[in-house]
Amino acid sequence: MADTAGAEKERDALRAAHLYYLQDLTMEAIATELHTSRSSVSRLLGYARDTGLVEIQVKSPLDRLSSLQERIRVKHGVTAHVVPVPDSTAEVDRLERVAMSAARILGPFFDSNMTMGIAWGSTLSAVSRHLQEKVTHNSQIVQLNGASNARTTGIGYASEIMSRFGTAFGAYVQQFPVPAFFDDPRTKEVLWRERSIRRVLEIQKHMDIALFGLGSAYADVPSHVYVGGYLDDDDFQQLGRSQVVGDVATVFYRADGSSEDIPMNARSSGPSLEWLRKVSRRVCVVSGRSKLPALRGALAAGVMTDLIIDETTAHSLLED
């Protein structure tokens, strides 16, 4: 009966949604038709929205789309999705708002039979909290880089993000149970030959979408990797020597976008940039001007095809 009840709720929600969004009836009127109270209808509609029965899209008229987006496309060759946010907004709110927009923009990108790879970090965490449900079939979410370190397994944090994505899309979740960074690159080499690991790498290789934020040591809110105990002093010095400006899924790069000969990368569990660039859609979420250097580097590296970014930072990006 539990199943039947659930199905009934969905039926009602669907009917309510149809009456509300397609026929412009008031909730009061819908309540009458459904023989229930107005408040229940309000709740049904809420359910219908959360659950993806209703999809709301905001579309820039393709012609005169925000000149900002157009200019970013011309200058950097990526599709930008600029999130309007007042300049005065505090960093946290800004991230929250970009994340919410990102979550909704993402919906149409992902569908049945697809595989999406996701990194983890404060940005992705925020995005995961705002996802709307969308049922898909035969789809999976795969973790791009390990999350455990010397101090914690990091699993709670990363897997929480993963599972939120999984449930939102009804997708199978493939975790990647390895440390973010190996102490010894040889350990990685060896482990990478294990079948259980190769299976995950194989899935990563076939992903249709990659989703990631940018790590930056200079960020106002320094990225999770830089404060979570993943790196020690030596590591930081090494990164400095390599002139690193940021990272994507724990893989570091320089201002010119190069990532070769950065020793840390040999120990990183993330996918090499070269590898990443083979994914057909690569979505990067960025919020806050302090990530600008990291963003410029990432653009130079050509790791993204889509950029979801707050307005202020987008403006700064175009300066000089």
Add this chain to the structure above:
Amino acid sequence: MADTAGAEKERDALRAAHLYYLQDLTMEAIATELHTSRSSVSRLLGYARDTGLVEIQVKSPLDRLSSLQERIRVKHGVTAHVVPVPDSTAEVDRLERVAMSAARILGPFFDSNMTMGIAWGSTLSAVSRHLQEKVTHNSQIVQLNGASNARTTGIGYASEIMSRFGTAFGAYVQQFPVPAFFDDPRTKEVLWRERSIRRVLEIQKHMDIALFGLGSAYADVPSHVYVGGYLDDDDFQQLGRSQVVGDVATVFYRADGSSEDIPMNARSSGPSLEWLRKVSRRVCVVSGRSKLPALRGALAAGVMTDLIIDETTAHSLLED
């Protein structure tokens, strides 16, 4: 400046829509960000919705879609879109609600570079009044059958419908300035050789979507063709002798779907059913049980690929 002002309004509307639908801000908050009053925001959002900047879709989860739709698909091989309407609804309201739903369901079907052929009649008129704007490029709307008769040119009525479609989609409108029925079939034959007419026929031949209602002499609200002075007593008798149960764009058919050897069809300006069946998407809008015989005939004739229908009638359709 008028242009600039319009663009500014659109920009604001887009930003408001983004803040409202993608970031869940309240109108009050948006008003602050936009430095305007809350009521203006309410109006901006209304504008954004009407104008197609915001698109709201209600999607049946593809798996367990209303068994009604599924059963219609199995039994009749068409994609049904069942519009929920309480059984007790009066005929006029019912038509109005089906039409509103139809208008919104239609949105995603039509896009740039497409041609849509439309018939005229009370159903289409109702649909046309509920269309939401959606900008397209290089698209056109073509009239499927003539509209003038012995008493009136019928042009006001039909062209009003046409132009509403045209403006809603920003499409070029191609009228078909011929009578609905010729007195003499030979006149039609001759006229059909005219280049101006052949041009329209040519456009019809390449249409991507056809949209029509069903005509029925038995309908509670007899269809426009049957009461608008298009047919005289002789015509009616002739239709009776031919065992006609309905018409699509002034082309008549019998209960078994056949339309051969119905003398009236030789005088009709509408596209033959055989011709119509070549269009890849053929959407039929039906409201009211009195159209059932006409609907059954049309299904037998295989003239439609999509059926937008009210719930009550859909139920009746499946009986016996």
Add this chain to the structure above:
DNA sequence: AAGCTCGTTGCACATATGTGCAGACGAAAG
């Protein structure tokens, strides 16, 4: 310049919508 039309604005009010809460219900556990 005065008079006009048309479109916009914010206000004030009428409606419509969201939500905490207490009670009702049903399934699972005791």
Add this chain to the structure above:
DNA sequence: CTTTCGTCTGCACATATGTGCAACGAGCTT
């Protein structure tokens, strides 16, 4: 059969949203 727990319901209230109206201002006409 009772208890417990979680879920759902409608009520009442707090908020959020839609809209008639009067005032305003930009262009245009006379």
